[in-house]
Amino acid sequence: MHISSLLRRTLGLKGHKVKKVTMDDREIKAQLEARKGSRPICSSCGRKMPGYDTLRERSWRHVPLWWIPVTLTYRPRRGRCKRCGVVVEKMPWSQGKSSLSVPLIVLLATYARILPFEEVARLFSCHWNTVRSAVAQAVSFGLAHRDTGGITVIGIDEIARRKGHKYMTMVYDLSHMRLLWCGEGRDKAALRAFFSCLSKEEKEAIEVICCDMWRPYLDVVEEEVPGATLVFDKFHLVRHLLGAVDEVRREEARELKGRDPEVLKKTRYIFLKNPENLTRGQRARLSELEKLNLKINRAYLLKEAFRAFWDYTYPAWAESYLDQWIWWATHPVFRQVKFPVFSK
Numbered sequence: 001m002h003i004s005s006l007l008r009r010t011l012g013l014k015g016h017k018v019k020k021v022t023m024d025d026r027e028i029k030a031q032l033e034a035r036k037g038s039r040p041i042c043s044s045c046g047r048k049m050p051g052y053d054t055l056r057e058r059s060w061r062h063v064p065l066w067w068i069p070v071t072l073t074y075r076p077r078r079g080r081c082k083r084c085g086v087v088v089e090k091m092p093w094s095q096g097k098s099s100l101s102v103p104l105i106v107l108l109a110t111y112a113r114i115l116p117f118e119e120v121a122r123l124f125s126c127h128w129n130t131v132r133s134a135v136a137q138a139v140s141f142g143l144a145h146r147d148t149g150g151i152t153v154i155g156i157d158e159i160a161r162r163k164g165h166k167y168m169t170m171v172y173d174l175s176h177m178r179l180l181w182c183g184e185g186r187d188k189a190a191l192r193a194f195f196s197c198l199s200k201e202e203k204e205a206i207e208v209i210c211c212d213m214w215r216p217y218l219d220v221v222e223e224e225v226p227g228a229t230l231v232f233d234k235f236h237l238v239r240h241l242l243g244a245v246d247e248v249r250r251e252e253a254r255e256l257k258g259r260d261p262e263v264l265k266k267t268r269y270i271f272l273k274n275p276e277n278l279t280r281g282q283r284a285r286l287s288e289l290e291k292l293n294l295k296i297n298r299a300y301l302l303k304e305a306f307r308a309f310w311d312y313t314y315p316a317w318a319e320s321y322l323d324q325w326i327w328w329a330t331h332p333v334f335r336q337v338k339f340p341v342f343s344k
């Protein structure tokens, strides 16, 4: 197969053709031209339009062949579109003002998902910035062509970057397991920016929202999609429970510092782990600690008692267990209470 037919096929050329392919010791150069009699297609509305003029030659970096750089050159035509006025024609290999061909953008962005930008740049002997720009273009293409129809279940999550100094808000389509949107910060503005991308109908179609008990998110959800059911998932709840246990342990360790500094030393993971995962030594230490009248024991029991909540299948029983649990948690008088388990 000739290089020209390879290019024609992979670029999906119809109204254009490969006029000439030349190769020197540095690169392969493919000169493209419009087919005789073909009318330019409006890049804005996609309709055929009468020709207007021809612009200066532009060049695009294309996917290398056998690691030899490939450059495409073409003189874009402009046409006079009935709807859009004088516009540049649509070229299937080109996106906006980018000097990278669409297949190269896709290729670089695909590799950048699995390799660091520096590695991709080295692999394709291009600059780091070229990879960064390819990724940015692929992302903006994806956002512009994203299908936001049929989203009924979404998940909102935050991720910490730079050791928790910076946060990002991520929104997932949980029915199709895909990332829909991400933005800087974890405040109300961050989440509002996501909802501003959706139409009124798209917002109304959302039935379930799964997110953390984070006040700014909850406020925005209430504002934007008041009809949706909020779900707090197990992962986030367990994280809060563990966080609370850890806080009680640290506080108590501080209180005991003067009297008994050794008693809570190296106990952090004993209280955070699930009991079935404790080592024999940790189990022995835990039963020693349980004999003491410590606040941490109560916090630990509450954390463990909450596990029973996940086993309920009947909502009414689950609700009544949750009410009980909240009562135990908010009434410190019943320090040594044994937690009964309801039928499930």
Ligand SMILES: [Zn+2]
Pocket: 042, 043, 044, 045, 046, 047, 081, 082, 083, 084, 085
């Ligand atoms: Zn048009």
